[in-house]
Amino acid sequence: MDDHWLTRDSTIRLLWIVFAIALAGTVLMDLVVHHHPYFGLDGTFGFGAWFGFASCVLLILAAKALGWMLKRPDTYYDS
Amino acid sequence: MTASALPPALVLIAAGILLPMLSGRLRPTLLLLAPLLTLYLIWQVPDGVAARHAYLGYELVLVKGDALSRLFATVFAIMAFAGGLFALNQRRVIELAAAFCYAGAAIGVTFAGDWLTVFIFWELMAIASTLIIWSVGPSAYGAGLRYAAIHLLGGVLLMAGIVGEIASTGSTAFDKLTLDSVPRGLILAAFLLNAGAWPLSAWLPDAYPESSWSGMVFLSAFTTKTAVFVLLRTFPGTELLIYVGLFMVFYGIIYAILENDMRRILAYSIVNQVGFMVVGIGIGTEMALNGAAAHAFTHIIYKALLLMSAGSVLYMTERRKCTDLGGLFRTMPFTAICGIVGALSISSFPLTSGFVSKSMISEAAGKEHLAVVWYLLAAASAGVFLHAGIKFPWFVFFQKDSGLRPAEPPWNMRMAMAFFAVLCIGIGVAPQALYALLPFGVDYIPYTASHVVFYLQLLLFSGLAFFLMLNLLKRTLTITLDVDWLYRRAGVSLAKSFDRLAGRGWSGIATWTTGGASAVGRAARYYHGPEGILARSLPTGAMAFWAAIMLVIYLALFYL
Incomplete structure (x- = not known):
């Protein structure tokens, strides 16, 4: 049976907690680190965090939309 | 040509040609040593022209060094070394031979000082990389053929551009260009094709993954990055x-x-x-x-x-x-x-x-x-x-x-x-x-x-x-259609329907003409054949009979 320590529920919960602390930590760093924004939006609090997250959501949705039109079974060209 | 001006590219290409002839321990030794020797030679290339060769009235500048050439040649040689190490267990020696010629040709492009040298190494890369894909066997023939066709198209674009460039400027120097003429546009298009730029980018995800477990390691490095190098140099x-x-x-x-x-x-x-x-x-x-x-x-x-x-x-x-x-x-x-x-x-x-x-x-x-x-x-x-x-x-x-x-x-x-x-x-x-x-x-x-x-x-x-x-990213047994659909599906069905149409038209014409020709034959046979009315041999009795008839008619007319 599969009981590698990395796949246990307790480990996964711990990993999520560490990840959440890391996420919060990087955003809070904006309080002490001085950025040099080139434009305007890039100087907002936690810019990397919200911009990165929003970009990924948009990219995944765009991919889904394109996939809805262009996805075919992977045997498509074999037939 | 001094030893220091020995084109580094030729060492790897020669090693590639030698590999299939070696066996036992010699093959892995050459696989590991040739890239290191190449790396040494790369760092011996001075700034400026180091090797030239007259050819058909043009001067080929085989080796011309600067920081940019050395940077790319260095990473190509490191890649050939690590790729060779990774691929030591590859039994298909043709793949390794092609990979080393391919790496050598890429290094050749980075040190090229004139357009003809660029073209020669450019095409050598196309041939060698196609062989890497084909070395896998029948499963990769189709993808390899599509890959070769696209890259030969790129070669034609590049050749046309180079010919136009040399004809209009008279210079063969491989150097910075401004995008202001048709030949230069063709050169840029050929470079972008190799860089994997859309719309002709589908060759890359189509062909590379069909190569062997070691083949794609080599393929990923040279074609696209040589394109980046020439774009850095010219545009x-x-x-x-x-x-x-x-x-x-x-x-x-x-x-x-x-x-x-x-x-x-x-x-x-x-x-x-x-x-x-x-x-x-x-x-x-x-x-x-x-x-x-x-x-x-x-x-x-x-x-x-x-x-x-x-x-x-x-x-x-x-x-x-x-x-x-x-x-x-x-x-x-x-x-x-x-x-x-x-x-x-x-x-x-x-x-x-x-x-x-x-x-x-x-x-x-x-x-x-x-x-x-x-x-x-x-x-x-x-x-x-x-x-x-x-x-x-x-x-x-x-x-x-x-x-x-x-x-x-x-x-x-x-x-x-x-x-x-x-x-x-x-x-x-x-x-x-x-x-x-x-x-x-x-x-x-x-x-x-x-x-x-x-x-x-x-x-x-x-x-x-x-x-x-993660739920939206779950993997499914699907592919996503790309521009290559045009030549893998639309083009094929277009060609098939043209074939059907042309076939039908041809058989129509053939029926009509053979029908017409045999009708002429039949008519000729009918009138002139052995039984034809116009070819019958008439007996002499019939002639006497007809002469008598004519005589009777003549007498009758005379007495009237």
């Missing part, structure tokens, strides 16, 4: 390249998100990464060009590392689809860790090689106040972590338990991965050695608190988006 600061590059960046991300085959994911991400370099070349400032060149250098190493990791999985499991893989970290932890190092590097995580090179391109966009370009590059950096940085290791090594328990690959494959993993982290931690090789002086500090915090935020929150939206 720096061409604004069009910014838009072409941005399109490539997002095309690569979106297609990779939808892909199920682990090596096709990495193939799409080659297009994505080359897109970053093309944007840098389009921006054209010293920092941007340095960034593009540095990114090509680091990219070759981390992409090869990713493909060695994927190649090891393919070698040990003979499976390539994410839907069949998963959970391999249990028995292949070393391969998994090397794959993760490559994945972090491609995502430009701080302390890896990608961070010190890619951030230069973004910084250059910022310094030039190209707001849209800067924001799009930032979004794309997040997208790289999504489509390659997490997706590849997650679906191959973690995800679900596929039940597969493959062992780690043989020692030489592990050594090759370890070598490149160390380079990825080494360059990331101490970038000065790489910066010293760049074509322009570097006035850029990657590790400022602001940069590091920004990239950590960007990447960690991309990771959060990945795991929160």
Whole structure:
């Protein structure tokens, strides 16, 4: 049976907690680190965090939309 | 020609030709020593012209050195060495021979001083890389043929452009061009084709993943990065390249998100990464060009590392689809860790090689106040972590338990991965050695608190988006249609229906003409044949009879 320590529920919960602390930590760093924004939006609090997250959501949705039109079974060209 | 001017390219090409004739211990020895000798020769090439040769009234400049040539030639030679080490167990020697000729030809392009030399090595690369794909056997014939056809088209574009360029300017010098004539447009199109720029980009994810577990490691390095080199040399600061590059960046991300085959994911991400370099070349400032060149250098190493990791999985499991893989970290932890190092590097995580090179391109966009370009590059950096940085290791090594328990690959494959993993982290931690090789002086500090915090935020929150939206990213047994549909499906059915139409028309004409011809024959036979009215032999009795009849008529008329 599969009981590698990395796949246990307790480990996964711990990993999520560490990840959440890391996420919060990087955003809070904006309080002490001085950025040099080139434009305007890039100087907002936690810019990397919200911009990165929003970009990924948009990219995944765009991919889904394109996939809805262009996805075919992977045997498509074999037939 | 002095010894120091021996073209470094010829050493690898000669080694490639010799390989099939060697056996036993000699073959691995040559595989490992030839790239090292090449590397030594590369560093003996002085600035300026070192070897020329008269040919058909033109002067071929076989070796002309500068910082940019040496940078690319160096990484190509390192790649040939690590690729050779990784591929020691490859039994199909034709693949190794072709790979070394291919690497040699790529180095030949980097030292070429005139257009004809560029063309000769360019075409040699096309032939050698096709052989790498074909060496796999019947399963790769179709993809190899499509690959060859597209690259021969690129060769025709390049030849036409070069002929036009030499005819109109009278100069064969391979140097900077402004995009102001049709021949130069053709040259640019040929270069972009090899860079994997849309619309002719589908050859890359179509053909590369059909090569062997070791073949794609070689293929990923040379064709696209030689294209980056020639673009850096000839079209720096061409604004069009910014838009072409941005399109490539997002095309690569979106297609990779939808892909199920682990090596096709990495193939799409080659297009994505080359897109970053093309944007840098389009921006054209010293920092941007340095960034593009540095990114090509680091990219070759981390992409090869990713493909060695994927190649090891393919070698040990003979499976390539994410839907069949998963959970391999249990028995292949070393391969998994090397794959993760490559994945972090491609995502430009701080302390890896990608961070010190890619951030230069973004910084250059910022310094030039190209707001849209800067924001799009930032979004794309997040997208790289999504489509390659997490997706590849997650679906191959973690995800679900596929039940597969493959062992780690043989020692030489592990050594090759370890070598490149160390380079990825080494360059990331101490970038000065790489910066010293760049074509322009570097006035850029990657590790400022602001940069590091920004990239950590960007990447960690991309990771959060990945795991929160995992349901939308589940792999399915699908492919995504690309421009190659036009020549794999639409073109084929068009040709088939034309064939049907032409066949029907032809048989109609044939029926009509044979019908007409045989009618003439029948008529001739009817009138002139043995039984024909006009060919009957009349008996003499009949003649006497008819003469008597005529006489009777004559007498009757006389008496009336």
